[in-house]
Amino acid sequence: MKAHGSIRRRLFFQLAGVAAVLSVAFFVVLRGVAERAAEGTQDDILSASATAIADSLRSEDQxxxxxxxxxxxxxxxxxxxDRVFYRVVAAQTTLTGYADLPQSTTTPNLGEPIFATFDYRGEKVRAVSVSRAIGPVSDATNVVVTVAQTRLGLEAISRRITATATGVGVGFFLLATALSLWAARSALKPIERMTDSVTRRGPSDLRPVESNTPAELVPLVAALNSFMARLRASLSQTEDFIAEAAHRVRTPLATVRTQAEITHRKLNKPEHKRAIREMIRAIDESSRSAGQMLDHAMVTFRADSLTVDALDLNAIMADICDRLGPTADLKDIVIQRDFWNSPVTFKGDGILIQAALQNILDNAIKYSPEDSTIIARVDVSGAITMSVTDQGRGFGGVDTNRLTTRYARGANVDEIVGSGLGLTIADEVARAHGGHIEITPNPEGVGACVSIVLPIG
Amino acid sequence: MRFHCITHWLILASALIASPAIAFEIENRRIYSADPERSVLRIISTADLNVFDPILRAFQEQNPGISIDYSVAGTTELMKAIYSEGAIFDLAISSAMDLQTKLANDGFVQSYSSAATATLPTWASWRNQLFAFTQEPAVLIVSDAFFTPDTIPQNRDALIALLRESPERFAGRIGTYDVRRSGLGYLVATQDSRNSEAFWRLMEVMGRLDAKLYCCSGDMIDDVASGKLALAYNVLGSYAVSQQATTNGFHIVELTDFVNVMLRTALIPVNAQNVEGARDMIDFLSVLDTRQDLTSATGLPAINTMSLQENTAFRPIRFGPGLLVFLDQMKRRNFLRNWENSLFQE
Incomplete structure (x- = not known):
């Protein structure tokens, strides 16, 4: 699966983009408002100045x-x-002030100042003009007072405002970006949490996801759950099929084997007898494999819904030794029992533990040479350890972890027929009970030691 | 040391100065040539040569290679030279703050700022164009021949009362600036008129007593010291202080109601040619406060906020467009008319 884009990155960039737009808008508005305020202040003072001059005009004889x-x-x-210029014009002649200061051609109405911005003496100035009628009403002289001021102070204020607005805008943007990062991360937390909970699951855990799911993810989780349900159904169908098939094969094989043994007894020619023996051996292997497949299917099924009974592991081990004693006798193998001196109680599924021990011991017998000893041990020092140590050929240095996977076998099995399911079954049983299996070389010479290690209690 | 004004007027011929048509009048001129000479700094100043000489020499010592061409002119002549006639100077120094302000306001001055000018308090510079380097109070000086220490008036009201009480004693014996001729006198008088109504009463009284009018502080100090005058009003305190070092016979009175403090400023005209030299000089003057030797040699009090705060009556004249008000043609005409009406009573 190739990652195509990232929701977090997209979320972050979109939020940061929004923050940038807002920052710029904030900057523009702040600057606009502040500059208008500064300009307003200058205009007010200019008006006050012009009005004060106009108010001190008076009419005299001259x-x-x-x-x-x-x-x-x-x-x-x-x-x-800032530099200041003024001009007072009465009836189109300059009374006083800077005679070259431009005055608006339109005469301002009484009480209403006219503002203008223009260049004068090499600098931009803001000018205000007010007018007054001076003298007797019948013969009033219209006087226009203009006061102008350069705008350096305003520009300095503007620079300060711009600097402040820039600082605030950038600060806002950085803060918003940091918050976006946090928001993007926290918005995606549930996904991470679910990913985690799904990742942590064991390989065969196909239960539906039931953790707290945000509304947006419910459809996805529902789809995932339904997919897992179908997968589970399909898997269990397969297991059922295998179990059914194994069962169906095993029963006729038993019949065939009985017939073959009868025939073997009747035959006289050694070559015929050998052929029948080969046949019996093959039948045995097939039947054994079918048995293991059945066991495996059973383990898979029962591990999902573990029955918990109080067990005595000493008793179970003894039972298995009894059950496989005849098989061992055939090869003159002695099963030496080295059990714990008191009952070893464990809460678990007795059928599964039996199946696991049976497979381990069966393997040990199968790979042990004739006339050897197998030690079946139950030990409770530290953890509960049930081990079977043989004097066989070992596993030939193969990675012991790999042996527990289905159908994997040792490097030195040669002509010995096997399914590679035995250790897998033991491993699955151990893990279903919260334990594991350990495969080590026999510490007392040749052979291997396979142990099921279970937690105490 | 004597302060000259009218006595040493040098009407310099056109040959002396590059510009062929000289309308403004130069009172005195001295060239401090440097060897080797890298540049010439042309200064027009209202400060008398004798007063400024130590500063010019110290500057030259610190900046070898700059020759100084120092011309002394009255405040009004200095204004005329730069404002109306476009005379070329690298630096203009004047105590007429209003005229200096008008030069700056009307665009005849270039801006400058440096670490040295940044050390000036904010009230001692304007627009980075006017740089004050002295703070000089306008004082009353009284002749020892007329006053004992306990009869000296301490404020304007007391002075007016005294003059009214004994007109026969003071008739023709008081002096003040002729504000029509002296820009500095005009500045102090207008600031007085702003500060107190007592000014006009004082002018009336002075007019009745047939006050003598002077162009310059130096002459007034001379006449008070010699006993020709009983008192002189609005004399430049710094000149009086330095005169006192060599001449007895008069007391300096800082009136307690208020004392106008003028700032002597330097500016670089827009058409200056040796801008670098002018800037060096402004830097030099800005830190005059650190040159104890020069302030005591010249008697010019350097800019110092602390010393201003010692006397609460001190009113340093503030820079700003307000100073343009009394330069308004109509305002000036009215003021002079009032002044003449007060002083010349028929």
């Missing part, structure tokens, strides 16, 4: 005169160090 108030210009110097 015409309009002006007593320029000190505060009118000094107030302009309070917030910055």
């Amino acid at each position: 015409g309009v005169t002006l007593e320029l108030p000190y505060a009118a210009l000094s107030m302009l110097g309070t917030i910055n160090e």
